[in-house]
Amino acid sequence: MADTARRPEPRYGTRPTMKDVAARAGVGLKTVSRVVNAEPGVTPDTERRVQEAIEALGFRRNDSARVLRKGRTASIGLVLEDLADPFYGPLNRAVEEVARAHGALLINGSSAEDPDREQELVLALCARRVDGLIVIPAGHDHRYLEPEIKAGVATVFVDRPAGRIDADTVLSDSFGGARSGAAHLIAHGHRRIGFIGDQPRIHTAIERLRGYRTAMAEAGLEIHDDWVSLGTTAPERVREAVTAMLAGPEPVTAIFAGNNRVTVTAVRVLAAHHRPVAFVGFDDIELADLLDPGVTVIAQDAATLGRTAAERLFSRLDGAVDAPSRVVVPTRLIARGSGEIRPSA
């Protein structure tokens, strides 16, 4: 606040620098740098004097300045859809652990499923010169990232592919998982199966729909237009979709949900329905085994998704120059009861 001091005594709110430490210890700046970085070539006696000055002044190296000089910031950015979504928790944590093992900090942000916000966040991270970027994309055109990637920002896309650029990608097997989920319902006698998914601009929504369609086609089953509903995962929207599919003279006898948000609402509606309806959901959810019936799901391994992406990122930062890769992490069907209900009619 008071900006009068010239720098003799460190004031409140001002931190001591290596220069201050050097002055107090009566040594050169470079010697302080050597001690702080544990570099060799300092007399034990000199080192002690510097250490004392460091402690007396409460010096802590300014890593921002260090980083400016060294070129690398030892930080990576992770842009996901929503920090509050439990699906991303384990992914986030897995990325953090890998970053930590590499001595890097993690800057986090939510795109809120908004392509503009995604871009704004990503570019802010680039301006901070993060060494690398892990992105769960909201948008479909990532050409805005090309100059950054060219400039050396390692980038890995997770959960959904990049749009219009070639980049390392780690995905869950959305297609295969949805196909096996729908096939599971078909195997239990269902012919009229509904699909409720996320918005059609989201890659995983489309892939899962494709898996469902494929399973139906393989069983020689037609899909009625009313059986497919894509849109936001807002509870009201999902509630209406489920209700509509269960109404009318030829209601569906089974429902496949495209993700965890949809599952939560769908299960809620089905619990209140007067007739049992078979159900399989994409993504495992907590306590799914305790519901009655237990919820059969296609489980993704979010932690593996995150770990794989982060490891790929750091291998790039360590110099890997091979072509962009695409890793697909398998999903797993967990039968718990709801998916094994047979059609009542």
Next chain:
Amino acid sequence: MADTARRPEPRYGTRPTMKDVAARAGVGLKTVSRVVNAEPGVTPDTERRVQEAIEALGFRRNDSARVLRKGRTASIGLVLEDLADPFYGPLNRAVEEVARAHGALLINGSSAEDPDREQELVLALCARRVDGLIVIPAGHDHRYLEPEIKAGVATVFVDRPAGRIDADTVLSDSFGGARSGAAHLIAHGHRRIGFIGDQPRIHTAIERLRGYRTAMAEAGLEIHDDWVSLGTTAPERVREAVTAMLAGPEPVTAIFAGNNRVTVTAVRVLAAHHRPVAFVGFDDIELADLLDPGVTVIAQDAATLGRTAAERLFSRLDGAVDAPSRVVVPTRLIARGSGEIRPSA
């Protein structure tokens, strides 16, 4: 890689700087700075030339350098227990939104409930010169933060209080919540009520235990030693604790769980138990309403916790100099069935 170029042409992996832009546009450095920062006092014509150079070179300002000169980094750190724990998701997101509104980025990290890791992370964030810090402490002695706070790092503790220093704090009403939860069970006829909580070194665990003890005392009820079990939230530990309380000639007829991790396991054990046992858990959990019986809980408002802490942090950064405050966010009892079961004996 090839380090031969002198800087005429930007090479791969090297970013253009304002100096490069200035050279290309044929203007001074400061003029580029003016254009980039939209400062007044630049001819439209000059501005256009600079903009063209910026685009041709793919220039993006290095905010790390900017920040070094300006003093503030426009970033804050959030240290919590585990990024994967769904309880912290909404808190994390709330902090992010406030930070975003203030133009700051969020650096995230997990302490993994390890005081050393907490300190290591916090000090790494200080070395990066984050403007402020929001900490869910794992340790009990935060005097290591004193020099940092004195140097100007705004710090707010959430969910648990700081140890041995005076700082802004935002807490849930653990004591009051637990007291009302236990009182709820007592009001439904229970006399033998078990408490299963987190490790005793965690503040909220102790406060909730205190709430339970107070409710029991207020009802004139004794607490048998076997009715209280504190420890890790690992499923095996909790499972054993629940099982032990339900065994013997005088089993408990109700259980109060100290947090969401305990609740998840306890509910699982109770579902398999041969006799109904009343249950109330601290923290709401997803789908709690769909279980049979629905799970009665003391719900915390994690988003409010995060938002309040972040707002306090930024008010400090905006210059608030009043004494450290302590905000307590109320909890809410949500009755869903499990807490309203009456003792069978």
Next chain:
DNA sequence: CTGAAAGCGCTTACAG
């Protein structure tokens, strides 16, 4: 073993 000088990429404080 030690340190003065230059530089990382910006902004600040001035001078024209």
Next chain:
DNA sequence: CTGAAAGCGCTTACAG
């Protein structure tokens, strides 16, 4: 309206 110089707090590359 425009720009040269100094400086943010470090590290690098040298020289002694």
